[in-house]
Structure formats: C-alpha cells, structure tokens
Amino acid sequence: HGYLEKTVEKYDPTIRNSDAVFLKGALGVFEDEIFSTGTVGAVKAIAETDCFSVVGGGDTSRSIEMYGMDEDSFDHVSIAGGAYIRALTGADLPGVELLIDAAE
Secondary structure: OHHHHHHHHHHHHHHHOOOEEEEEOOOOOOOOHHHOHHHHHHHHHHHOOOOEEEEEOHHHHHHHHHOOOOHHHOOEEEOOOHHHHHHHHOOOOHHHHHHHHHHO
C-alpha cells in the first residue's frame, strides 16, 4: 500500500498551501479501509486547512461522514456531483434555467 501513502504525501502540501480547494469524488475505494488512504488523506488535509473549500459528490460526502469528519470544517459540502462540476465550468443547469424562466 506504499503507493497510496506516496500519493497523499505528494498532494498534501499542495492542498495545505492553497487558497481554495474544490474536490469532487473519491480518490480510491474509500469504503474499504485498506484503500481509503487517498480519499481520507485529501479530505483530512482540506478540513485542516484554512483555505476556501468546496467538496462535492455523493462519494465525497459519504467519506466525510464515514470517517467521522465534521462537515463544518468545509465551506460547502454538496451531494451533487455532476451538477457541481457543471456549475463550476459554467455549463447550463436546466433546473436552474427553468426556475429563472418561471420567475420572469
């Protein structure tokens, strides 16, 4: 499992020195403790950093809950995965567009 620790070691300083971090999705099979190192390491680093943090996706949300991390350690936690990425990239969000049209 040494490669998992090396991955965490590689990305941990980048996460901890960032002004903002956006995470979508797990970094491994976090449900199996043997393979959870990447996901838990990244999410823990984000939680312990004072940067602006947004984490999204059902897997990411589940990993936070499963490993007992406090959602309040993040600026925003969303279960939306695909919509989260669409919003970040400026893609159309059909549900939001319908609400805007209905309001007009």
